[in-house]
Amino acid sequence: MKISELLSKDKITISFEVFPPKTSDRFFSVLEAAGGIAALHPDFMSVTYGAGGGTSAFTADIAAGLQETYGIPILAHLTCVSSTREYVARIVESYIEKGIDNIMALRGDIPKDGRIAEDYRHAAELIRDIREKGDFCIGGACYPEGHIECEHKKDDIRYLREKVDAGCDFLTTQMFFDNNIFYNFLYRAREAGISVPIVPGIMPITNKKQLSRSVAMSGTNVPARFAAIVDRFGDDPEAMQQVGIIYATDQIIDLIANGINHIHVYSMNKPKVAEGILNNLSAVYKA
Numbered sequence: 001m002k003i004s005e006l007l008s009k010d011k012i013t014i015s016f017e018v019f020p021p022k023t024s025d026r027f028f029s030v031l032e033a034a035g036g037i038a039a040l041h042p043d044f045m046s047v048t049y050g051a052g053g054g055t056s057a058f059t060a061d062i063a064a065g066l067q068e069t070y071g072i073p074i075l076a077h078l079t080c081v082s083s084t085r086e087y088v089a090r091i092v093e094s095y096i097e098k099g100i101d102n103i104m105a106l107r108g109d110i111p112k113d114g115r116i117a118e119d120y121r122h123a124a125e126l127i128r129d130i131r132e133k134g135d136f137c138i139g140g141a142c143y144p145e146g147h148i149e150c151e152h153k154k155d156d157i158r159y160l161r162e163k164v165d166a167g168c169d170f171l172t173t174q175m176f177f178d179n180n181i182f183y184n185f186l187y188r189a190r191e192a193g194i195s196v197p198i199v200p201g202i203m204p205i206t207n208k209k210q211l212s213r214s215v216a217m218s219g220t221n222v223p224a225r226f227a228a229i230v231d232r233f234g235d236d237p238e239a240m241q242q243v244g245i246i247y248a249t250d251q252i253i254d255l256i257a258n259g260i261n262h263i264h265v266y267s268m269n270k271p272k273v274a275e276g277i278l279n280n281l282s283a284v285y286k287a
């Protein structure tokens, strides 16, 4: 099923993200964790893709496994900056063979050594290629606080519009911890003529290290209210998990209350976290 179809409905949807293992010895434990999340019957699940191509084969295998076993629509990610056009074509072919209808098309982060394959500079180029190769629903990434490499938010929105014009059916945001940042971004995106669904990505922070790692990578702002929570509970793993789930749920409730029906949760291979969020929303969202 195409995710664009789900996003066109006037109904609350909640989706979860998992990431593939870096090495094959962890494949089955990741599959088990992903299965634990799928068993909660989210509207769809996404499977990320290793930027350097290291875990690329696992993405298709996990995506196909979840789709087959649980009948859940899957969004398989694909990055391009470290790959040749020929390699990308092979991956897209493997997605077609495995019956995957939805691709999140990304540039990927520039590797630390700066070495890129040179065939792709931006996600828009990948989106155009995927469009030509099959009848996919294509998602793209967006950044309410601006992408970390982009100096001016205005340019970032202009490039985002180009990306959507290249053939994006919907966008998913990077994490944010202050919903006002999302509302402001939504306004600016609509003003720039971006009319596709924009799905907020919510990251439940369940340990202190995860926060510093995520913030270092993305430049996401940590509001004082959330910083105080992490400061108070960050050294108690159980408490941090509980308050992280509550904070994420609070963000989701506020989004739904403000008319945002579709929510993506960066559940990070943690079935307990996904379940905690759904339990908190049991009367609001019926899976």
Ligand code: FAD
Binding pocket: 047, 048, 049, 050, 051, 052, 077, 078, 079, 104, 105, 106, 107, 108, 109, 110, 121, 122, 123, 124, 140, 141, 142, 147, 148, 149, 150, 155, 156, 159, 160, 162, 163, 172, 173, 174, 175, 201
């Ligand atoms: P782009 O849209 O190409 O943008 C990258 C930068 O280039 C931005 O600063 C943009 O403003 C600029 N830009 C765009 N077009 C132009 C142009 N024509 N001229 C000049 N500048 C331009 N990473 C992974 O490795 N695997 C994943 O599975 C993954 N999933 C993700 C899912 C989501 C929802 C998000 C938000 C991010 C994800 N990422 C993933 C991270 C992503 O790969 C990085 O943030 C990457 O640095 C940018 O990818 P992009 O597709 O947004 O790139």
